[in-house]
Amino acid sequence: MNVPAISIRGLQKYYGTYHALRSIDLTVKRGERIVVCGPSGSGKSTMIRCINRLEEHDGGTINVLGTELDDNIGNIDEIRREVGMVFQHFNLFPHMTVLENCTLAPMLVRKTPLAEAEALAMRYLEKVRIPDQADKYPGQLSGGQQQRVAIARSLCMKPEILLFDEPTSALDPEMISEVLDVMTSLASEGMTMICVTHEMGFARKVADRVIFMDRGEIVEQGSPEEFFTAPKTDRGAQFLSQVLGH
Amino acid sequence: MTAIDTGPVPLGPTQLRRLRRDYFSSPVSTLISVLCFGLLLSIGWVLFDWGVLRATFAAEARQPECQAAGGACWSVIANRWRLIFFGLYPYEEQWRSALACVAVIVTMVLSCIPVFWTGKRLTAVWALGFLTFYVLMKGGMLGLLLVREEQWGGLALTLFIFVATAIIGMPLAIAFALLRNSTLPWIAKTTGAVIDAVRSLPLISILFTFAIVLPFVLPDFVLQEKLYRVIAGSALFFAAYQAEIIRGGMQGVAKGQDEAAMSLGIPYRHRVARILLPQAFRNALPATINQFVITFMETSLVVIVGFFELLSSANAAFGTSDWTFAFVEVYVFVAFLYFIFVFGLSRYGAYLERRMATGQR
Ligand SMILES: Nc1ncnc2c1ncn2[C@@H]1O[C@H](COP(=O)(O)OP(=O)(O)OP(=O)(O)O)[C@@H](O)[C@H]1O
Numbered sequence: 001m002n003v004p005a006i007s008i009r010g011l012q013k014y015y016g017t018y019h020a021l022r023s024i025d026l027t028v029k030r031g032e033r034i035v036v037c038g039p040s041g042s043g044k045s046t047m048i049r050c051i052n053r054l055e056e057h058d059g060g061t062i063n064v065l066g067t068e069l070d071d072n073i074g075n076i077d078e079i080r081r082e083v084g085m086v087f088q089h090f091n092l093f094p095h096m097t098v099l100e101n102c103t104l105a106p107m108l109v110r111k112t113p114l115a116e117a118e119a120l121a122m123r124y125l126e127k128v129r130i131p132d133q134a135d136k137y138p139g140q141l142s143g144g145q146q147q148r149v150a151i152a153r154s155l156c157m158k159p160e161i162l163l164f165d166e167p168t169s170a171l172d173p174e175m176i177s178e179v180l181d182v183m184t185s186l187a188s189e190g191m192t193m194i195c196v197t198h199e200m201g202f203a204r205k206v207a208d209r210v211i212f213m214d215r216g217e218i219v220e221q222g223s224p225e226e227f228f229t230a231p232k233t234d235r236g237a238q239f240l241s242q243v244l245g246h
Numbered sequence: 247m248t249a250i251d252t253g254p255v256p257l258g259p260t261q262l263r264r265l266r267r268d269y270f271s272s273p274v275s276t277l278i279s280v281l282c283f284g285l286l287l288s289i290g291w292v293l294f295d296w297g298v299l300r301a302t303f304a305a306e307a308r309q310p311e312c313q314a315a316g317g318a319c320w321s322v323i324a325n326r327w328r329l330i331f332f333g334l335y336p337y338e339e340q341w342r343s344a345l346a347c348v349a350v351i352v353t354m355v356l357s358c359i360p361v362f363w364t365g366k367r368l369t370a371v372w373a374l375g376f377l378t379f380y381v382l383m384k385g386g387m388l389g390l391l392l393v394r395e396e397q398w399g400g401l402a403l404t405l406f407i408f409v410a411t412a413i414i415g416m417p418l419a420i421a422f423a424l425l426r427n428s429t430l431p432w433i434a435k436t437t438g439a440v441i442d443a444v445r446s447l448p449l450i451s452i453l454f455t456f457a458i459v460l461p462f463v464l465p466d467f468v469l470q471e472k473l474y475r476v477i478a479g480s481a482l483f484f485a486a487y488q489a490e491i492i493r494g495g496m497q498g499v500a501k502g503q504d505e506a507a508m509s510l511g512i513p514y515r516h517r518v519a520r521i522l523l524p525q526a527f528r529n530a531l532p533a534t535i536n537q538f539v540i541t542f543m544e545t546s547l548v549v550i551v552g553f554f555e556l557l558s559s560a561n562a563a564f565g566t567s568d569w570t571f572a573f574v575e576v577y578v579f580v581a582f583l584y585f586i587f588v589f590g591l592s593r594y595g596a597y598l599e600r601r602m603a604t605g606q607r
Pocket residue numbers: 015018020038039040041042043044045046047
């Protein structure tokens with residue numbers, strides 16, 4: 001239990017010649033809730049996508065729950081089983097019902113029997129408050145409902161860590177809060193979370209730490225109180241004035 | 247919706263109202279509808295008059311009787327249908343060819359039913375279907391007389407070549423499509439080169455190469471029988487085109503789908519089988535049905551390497567001096583056989599589209 005949930009050292013990422021991540025260092029304790037913010041193109045998505053190998057890093061080390069993320073396929077699979085991800089555009093499987101979306105991975109990856117997987121799925125669908133939509137297809141749901149299904153789908157793998165990449169930025173304003181409510185309740189249950197989001201209210205309420213990125217670097221980090229009221233850097237202050245300014 | 251509808255709409259059965267809306271909504275459309283209807287009716291009448299009213303059906307009838315009646319001479323089919331269906335297959339043994347046809351058709355129909363779409367079930371259906379067909383057609387065991395592949399022919403041969411092409415070609419096409427999308431450049435490039443090479447050749451030259459040239463190159467024990475080499479060639483040709491159709495379908499699948507599956511820890515083979523291919527096939531369905539239809543038609547090309555399939559058997563059916571006058575009837579009959587198949591396939595395509603549409607909004 002002394003092993004941190006995530007430990008990133010000197011992480012480098014290039015897209016061709018473009019230097020997207022410049023030596024990122026980050027340690028996330030178990031149960032810690034982190035909000036990542038920063039201007040567009042600053043590398044927030046790239047960083048969290050490196051954690052479950054949706055992007056391959058070019059330098060430095062990433063260690064997740066004691067497992068080193070390297071070219072070893074076994075390690076990658078092990079990490080992906082323990083790290084869930086929620087995407088901006090939900091990425092539900094459109095040809096499967098909500099229930100099938102939720103049972104697929106447990107059955108294929110964890111070899112959970114069908115009945116058990118369905119019971120598990122229903123439990124998490126209740127948790128995100130849409131058990132009545134289980135037999136519908138994703139295309140028949142609203143954006144907010146789809147995103148909650150996506151969260152339930154991740155939870156069905158019983159991950160240790162959940163990554164969120166702007167989970168509410170594709171949603172209409174009236175649906176944002178239903179998703180944030182679910183995320184807040186997850187946070188209160190001790191899930192280790194890294195959320196890329198510009199929802200400052202959410203950050204203030206649940207985050208243990210806010211990380212501010214700009215141009216591929218972590219420019220500053222601290223408690224939400226510190227960061228939102230008195231940013232230590234000019235870039236941080238400038239970003240906050242832009243986000244909160246309108 | 248149009249100006250004519252402004253008056254009180256008489257309440258009639260829905261069909262009647264729909265008829266009015268679709269065909270008689272304005273004077274111009276009424277005129278066009280009446281003209282088209284009249285044209286269809288007269289064509290239909292001419293065909294009916296020729297094909298039924300004045301037609302001769304009696305098997306004993308020959309040219310004089312038929313010409314006296316003035317209509318179609320279906321006697322040719324009554325006399326020569328066995329040749330059309332079974333080609334040069336020994337007359338006494340043709341019941342085996344008929345049963346083999348049934349085996350192929352059953353295999354085909356079962357493969358089309360979604361319940362059978364798991365690796366194990368499809369493999370079982372195909373293996374069983376092929377075995378039944380092979381034992382029945384070839385014989386030489388279970389007390390059945392040996393009938394060599396050169397003697398196979400007619401509808402049985404056409405169906406067999408088509409189904410074997412599809413069953414071997416489809417997995418090959420999927421493999422090609424996946425390999426062409428490989429992240430390893432040399433695999434992707436090599437596969438791309440193979441696909442493009444096959445697609446740049448006409449089917450005839452591929453059949454010729456496989457049937458005639460290959461035996462000189464390959465050692466004796468590989469694909470000795472010409473029929474199987476021809477099927478291999480035709481499957482390769484099918485796969486090259488179908489691979490591109492599937493790849494096109496894959497490009498329509500959002501990148502986020504694979505990322506979501508990866509983030510759930512689902513391994514590659516399941517991502518392909520459960521996420522990528524079902525969506526790719528859905529996108530590629532119309533083109534795939536089209537490819538099947540083309541492939542079915544193209545089976546008639548095997549005649550150039552010496553096979554006696556449906557169309558060439560039909561040619562032989564009116565090839566005797568007795569029946570040369572009745573070639574139209576024979577062609578109509580064969581066209582009808584092709585039509586049944588192609589029509590069935592297109593209805594099946596429509597069914598699949600409807601079935602898949604339930605998944606969308
Ligand atoms: N696949 C890619 N190929 C090339 N460049 C990329 C790729 N993905 C991201 N980048 C670049 O890397 C930089 C960081 O991208 P990233 O998506 O991590 O930014 P972000 O902080 O998530 O921004 P946003 O708030 O807009 O989502 C951007 O400049 C982007 O253009």
